[in-house]
Amino acid sequence: MKVSIIGTGYVGLTTGACLAYLGHKVTCIDSDEKKIALLHSGKTPIYEPFLTELLADAKSNLQFCTGYASAVPDAELIFIAVGTPPSPDGSPDLRYVSSAARGIGEHYDGSFVVVVNKSTVPIGSGNWVGSLVRESYEQHRGRKANQQFSVASNPEFLREGTALHDSLYPDRVVIGADDARSLEMLYTLYRPILDQTFAAPPYLPRPEGLGAVPLISTDLASAELIKYAANAFLALKISYINEVGQLAEKVGADIQQVAKGIGLDVRIGTRFLQSGIGWGGSCFGKDTSALVATASEYNLTMPIVEAAREINRRQRERVVEKLLGELKILKGRTIGLLGLAFKPNTDDLRESPAIDIARKLVERGCKVKVHDPVALERFQEEYRDLAVICCETPEQVADDADALVLVTEWQHYRELDWEALAARMRSRIVLDGRNALDRVKLGRFGIRYLGIAG
Numbered sequence: 094m095k096v097s098i099i100g101t102g103y104v105g106l107t108t109g110a111c112l113a114y115l116g117h118k119v120t121c122i123d124s125d126e127k128k129i130a131l132l133h134s135g136k137t138p139i140y141e142p143f144l145t146e147l148l149a150d151a152k153s154n155l156q157f158c159t160g161y162a163s164a165v166p167d168a169e170l171i172f173i174a175v176g177t178p179p180s181p182d183g184s185p186d187l188r189y190v191s192s193a194a195r196g197i198g199e200h201y202d203g204s205f206v207v208v209v210n211k212s213t214v215p216i217g218s219g220n221w222v223g224s225l226v227r228e229s230y231e232q233h234r235g236r237k238a239n240q241q242f243s244v245a246s247n248p249e250f251l252r253e254g255t256a257l258h259d260s261l262y263p264d265r266v267v268i269g270a271d272d273a274r275s276l277e278m279l280y281t282l283y284r285p286i287l288d289q290t291f292a293a294p295p296y297l298p299r300p301e302g303l304g305a306v307p308l309i310s311t312d313l314a315s316a317e318l319i320k321y322a323a324n325a326f327l328a329l330k331i332s333y334i335n336e337v338g339q340l341a342e343k344v345g346a347d348i349q350q351v352a353k354g355i356g357l358d359v360r361i362g363t364r365f366l367q368s369g370i371g372w373g374g375s376c377f378g379k380d381t382s383a384l385v386a387t388a389s390e391y392n393l394t395m396p397i398v399e400a401a402r403e404i405n406r407r408q409r410e411r412v413v414e415k416l417l418g419e420l421k422i423l424k425g426r427t428i429g430l431l432g433l434a435f436k437p438n439t440d441d442l443r444e445s446p447a448i449d450i451a452r453k454l455v456e457r458g459c460k461v462k463v464h465d466p467v468a469l470e471r472f473q474e475e476y477r478d479l480a481v482i483c484c485e486t487p488e489q490v491a492d493d494a495d496a497l498v499l500v501t502e503w504q505h506y507r508e509l510d511w512e513a514l515a516a517r518m519r520s521r522i523v524l525d526g527r528n529a530l531d532r533v534k535l536g537r538f539g540i541r542y543l544g545i546a547g
């Protein structure tokens with residue numbers, strides 16, 4: 094099928110690469126000329142494992158451009174996958190979605206097309222996008238846009254760092270529209286994934302035993318709500334284990350064992366029960382906030398979701414409290430942060446706990462040193478205002494540190510020579526913000542190990 098994708102961020106580019114790999118003819122559009130130039134040269138503007146390889150393998154089915162004129166008129170499906178960053182009040186800023194919808198309306202030629210919302214937009218946005226496309230079409234063409242297009246929702250559930258795997262081998266595909274024709278077209282588009290009939294790329298092997306992928310084909314509003322309800326549930330699962338972790342610490346229980354013990358009940362499940370500093374990233378914070386805001390438009394409150402947000406906020410404070418408890422005085426102390434990205438295998442810093450923690454420590458008068466195996470360069474570009482010392486190696490972070498905090502559980506950090514690291518520190522205190530290190534081993538090197546819970 095002929096597909097155009099507006100936006101070459103994590104979602105757009107991953108979707109584009111996967112659909113092209115499956116054999117569809119894909120055009121990716123981005124107004125940022127630098128990004129498009131980079132993609133033309135075979136590089137990617139984001140760090141995502143195997144994306145460069147998949148883009149190269151799908152090259153013959155992929156085009157990149159900056160304007161709508163060559164990409165919109167021909168397309169059967171047009172995906173909107175632009176950013177919806179949080180506004181200062183927490184609600185998603187929809188200006189890029191609006192401009193994409195207007196751009197589609199201006200350029201499409203009147204033959205039937207499905208406009209697919211892939212960006213996470215507030216519930217009800219399908220109708221809003223439809224009205225913008227229609228308005229723009231009528232303004233530019235001077236005639237009515239009767240039944241020539243339809244709007245569908247196709248939420249994504251990919252995780253950064255494993256985005257391609259999640260897209261090619263999803264747990265389910267959700268499509269939502271209020272007309273049968275759009276649902277049929279989306280079904281045809283995703284058929285190779287639903288039936289798992291494509292040849293798996295060698296670097297992204299198909300999980301053993303994966304059969305057909307379930308399809309949820311529903312109405313627009315349900316598809317939109319599924320996305321929010323899923324992210325909020327995952328967020329509250331994490332906050333739940335972090336809340337239990339606080340009690341575990343008081344009663345002397347091991348939160349890792351508790352998580353395993355409850356997670357093996359298949360009704361609960363072991364995943365997303367990893368306790369620690371809590372969630373970051375561009376999705377959970379924004380989506381839980383938007384869900385609460387949407388509910389309030391209907392005079393509803395969502396106390397469970399609100400509590401999950403509050404617990405997540407507290408987890409970050411606990412890092413500072415724990416350091417204060419150990420060091421007694423924070424002013425003038427040197428604290429090293431290992432990890433800046435909001436999770437391993439990405440260079441994404443949005444809503445990363447590391448940023449919040451670094452700010453809090455700087456405000457308290459600490460000298461803060463930071464390192465990240467991948468996100469350091471991006472951090473230097475995006476957080477010039479944050480008065481911290483960027484280090485090229487974890488060893489430099491450890492030099493004369495009063496404490497080290499593991500903020501992002503990169504594999505690289507788990508494998509460090511902690512004995513050598515400890516020898517460089519002023520005092521051997523390690524706060525493991527992800528409960529990811531081996532406390533017994535660290536103890537052998539004279540390190541005072543602190544977990545975040547338990």
Ligand code: UGA
Nearest residue numbers: 249250251252253331365366367371372373374376435436
């Ligand atoms: C999340 C969802 O997992 C995806 O399904 C969804 O598509 C995506 O948001 C989105 O809406 O775009 P992502 O934000 O990439 O994906 O990352 P996750 O792997 O979900 O991790 C989010 C945060 O939770 C990270 O900071 C991670 O460290 C933290 N986390 C995760 C925990 O603290 N404990 C866990 O057990 C799992």
